[in-house]
Amino acid sequence: MPYTIKDLVIVLREYYTRASLDITDIHRREIAFERWNDFRGPSLRPVYFQYIDSLSKFLIEYPYAGVYASTGYYLDPNEVDMNKKTLMKTDLVFDLDMKIEGTRYEFFEKMCKHTKTLIHDFLIKDFGISPDKIKVEFSGNKGFHVTVDDEDMRNMDVSDRRQMIDYIMGLKVDKNNLFSGNKTSPVSGGWRRHADNLIREILKHTEGSNNGEMVDYFLEIGIPKNRVKKISGLLSNARVRNAMKAGHLNVLYDADSRLLGDLKNVLLRRHKSGLAAVLDRAVTVSTHRLFRVPGSIHRKSGLPCINLEISDLESPDFIFEKIIQVVGEDPIEIELGHDIVLDLYEKETLSKGTYTMPRWKAIPALLIEKKNMQT
């Protein structure tokens, strides 16, 4: 007998029987469940589990639509009254989210890029966080989560967290202090380093360009129209280029004091449509968020929320491998009552009918059919 959407409970029970859920210090966390008729987040909360095994058993018995754990640690995680609940500390977390356009594979490529930027360019280089303290998760659908596993960071207060995420998102960056060379400040870390990278990129990109090509290039990256001629002229001058290579930007500043401001805007505009566009600021700032539990299934995609290694971000293939490893590829038979589009490596239309497919595809297929029927 093939499984249909009516058998999802059975399929999920099978899944959770084998799954291993991952929550550190579960006895300090608030656990929350999303019911199948919930549409605005989990409604069954707060729930307390002393051990991860008790949560697994509970899920096998009641395979809810979603399972979440608080990023905060509480003295009494199951206390309803927030005053008595007593927040002890909160994981420092980052939530990257983005609408899926194109295939899931392409989505993974983009999100991997952004997550790597966050980890390598900001957490490691700017904040000196050790890579082995950085935990990465794929949330199961649109999001990637990054958690810093460091006790000092867990004790950061809300305003510390705000400062940190604002820094990463490039808010309130002071343009007068961004570029080295216009004053006496040496190149150092932080946004100066990001700014310096832009200078080097521009030099590389305009190497050997004629004036017309430079004008086009500077227009494209967003230098104001009435100054592209000026900066193109400057960059055509070998002496200027050499000075810039050596880190002396006075040559630009002296020619027009606004040029460095223009470059700052280029840098920040680009960042805002890149990493900053996918970072959810509020999640990092808040000390009481819920994160989907790694090992649990996301109801919308049918994919599991999974732990990743930083190196898994090098290719979507690694993420798919992990998904397959977690869910399993033993064949199961399903019967679809409606046509669906399965978007895994690529979009694939399945018309209604019976299929035998690996478990890691079968679960998404059933959940997508269920989702389609609800909308």
Add this chain to the structure above:
DNA sequence: CGCAGCCCTCAAAATAGTAT
């Protein structure tokens, strides 16, 4: 030269949006 128009910047204020 003086003047108008254009393009841009900056900051303040108004408005819109979002999460408890």
Add this chain to the structure above:
DNA sequence: ATACTATTTTGAGGGCTGCG
């Protein structure tokens, strides 16, 4: 409803250019 943010609007101000 409230607190907090983000976005949009507005207006002052300054440099540049073209024109009479």
